[in-house]
Amino acid sequence: MSTENFQFTLKKTDAGARLGEVSMPRGTIRTPAFMPVGTVGTVKAMYLDQVKDTGADIILGNTYHLMLRPGAERVARLGGLHKLIRWDGPILTDSGGFQVMSLSGLRKLDEKGVTFKSHVDGSLHHMSPERSIEIQGLLGSDIQMQLDECVALPAEPQEIERAMELSLRWAERCRVAFGDQPGKAMFGIVQGGDQPALRIRSAEGLKQLDLKGYAVGGLAVGEPQDVMLSMLETTLPVLPTEKPRYLMGVGTPDDLLKSVARGIDMFDCVMPTRSGRHGLAFTRRGRVNIRNARHAEDMRPLDEESNCPAARDYSRAYLHHLIRSDEALGGMLLSWNNLNYYQDLMKGIRQSIEEGRFADFYAETQENWAKGDI
Numbered sequence: 001m002s003t004e005n006f007q008f009t010l011k012k013t014d015a016g017a018r019l020g021e022v023s024m025p026r027g028t029i030r031t032p033a034f035m036p037v038g039t040v041g042t043v044k045a046m047y048l049d050q051v052k053d054t055g056a057d058i059i060l061g062n063t064y065h066l067m068l069r070p071g072a073e074r075v076a077r078l079g080g081l082h083k084l085i086r087w088d089g090p091i092l093t094d095s096g097g098f099q100v101m102s103l104s105g106l107r108k109l110d111e112k113g114v115t116f117k118s119h120v121d122g123s124l125h126h127m128s129p130e131r132s133i134e135i136q137g138l139l140g141s142d143i144q145m146q147l148d149e150c151v152a153l154p155a156e157p158q159e160i161e162r163a164m165e166l167s168l169r170w171a172e173r174c175r176v177a178f179g180d181q182p183g184k185a186m187f188g189i190v191q192g193g194d195q196p197a198l199r200i201r202s203a204e205g206l207k208q209l210d211l212k213g214y215a216v217g218g219l220a221v222g223e224p225q226d227v228m229l230s231m232l233e234t235t236l237p238v239l240p241t242e243k244p245r246y247l248m249g250v251g252t253p254d255d256l257l258k259s260v261a262r263g264i265d266m267f268d269c270v271m272p273t274r275s276g277r278h279g280l281a282f283t284r285r286g287r288v289n290i291r292n293a294r295h296a297e298d299m300r301p302l303d304e305e306s307n308c309p310a311a312r313d314y315s316r317a318y319l320h321h322l323i324r325s326d327e328a329l330g331g332m333l334l335s336w337n338n339l340n341y342y343q344d345l346m347k348g349i350r351q352s353i354e355e356g357r358f359a360d361f362y363a364e365t366q367e368n369w370a371k372g373d374i
């Protein structure tokens with residue numbers, strides 16, 4: 001079912017966990033949702049048909065990477081990102097602020113925007129809030145993120161305050177630049193680091209802008225999990241309950257469970273794909289580092305009960321061999337296994353909220369992880 005507009009429906013809550021859906025013209029996103037990261041127009045080592053089959057309703061693209069290569073205007077000339085990469089569901093694009101800080105030779109950041117050198121060819125680029133929204137429009141993004149400044153933690157409170165206030169001003173400029181695009185959405189991003197008062201000021205400031213959704217940014221940047229969770233407990237009660245909440249860059253399966261319990265609806269993280277390519281497998285019984293010698297002659301699959309061929313049909317011995325040999329198929333199979341596991345976890349979370357037994361699901365899941373992979 002799709003709609004000509006962007007519509008979030010909160011269907012049920014169970015303690016702090018929320019069951020919902022985001023209806024958009026290109027499809028419906030079942031929440032709590034995990035969004036696979038397709039940074040440069042591909043979810044690495046996956047066919048997008050497989051990504052869809054794992055249960056993903058939406059994927060992420062990235063302004064920073066796509067503006068550098070193949071270029072935003074080129075993507076527009078080619079019919080937009082959905083047509084180019086052959087994904088007909090919703091796409092959320094990050095605004096590029098975080099990637100500039102973490103990837104490029106940053107040259108300057110001021111009121112106007114960020115000036116940086118491309119990590120691809122060293123060319124100089126300037127990105128303003130307005131240009132970030134323009135690029136996301138050229139890509140054809142369904143959910144566009146404001147340009148913001150994300151500060152790595154730990155950081156001085158006054159530095160966190162400066163970046164939070166700049167991000168608020170940029171949110172307003174992005175809101176104006178985005179204008180009124182029925183069927184699309186622009187989300188603001190709450191900043192404020194590990195400072196509760198700044199988190200509250202950021203959330204209150206964004207609420208004045210009548211946004212369709214709110215991301216919690218500035219986390220998963222090196223802080224301990226308890227600090228991240230504490231910032232959710234501070235921030236989420238301030239945000240409107242009838243709008244989706246998106247925790248950026250998070251996280252491990254344990255992060256997902258604990259953040260859903262505090263009221264997060266949407267997640268993205270490179271963890272399942274990046275760590276899969278490096279030999280880390282996520283399963284119902286916890287993590288398996290397939291590089292470890294103990295798997296070299298283990299002909300069992302990762303999970304004989306899984307519906308995913310990568311988990312059910314391939315032996316650990318073979319996966320061990322492929323990863324140790326740095327064969328492409330190793331990263332392909334573990335990415336497939338991991339994305340399928342993440343989507344199975346989100347499906348289990350949604351079903352448990354529907355049935356009013358999220359607390360039991362939470363406890364059972366953590367028990368199974370604790371047993372470890374036999």
Ligand SMILES: Nc1nc2cc3nc(NCCc4ccc(CCO)cc4)[nH]c3cc2c(=O)[nH]1
Pocket residue numbers: 094095096097098145146148149150189216217218219220221248249250251269270271274275
């Ligand atoms: N615009 C914007 N985007 C963000 C992206 C983020 N991504 C993160 N964390 C990602 C952390 C992360 C990085 C790598 C891996 C793979 C390990 O194998 C897992 C998690 N935090 C983030 C914060 C922001 C933010 O405030 N604003």
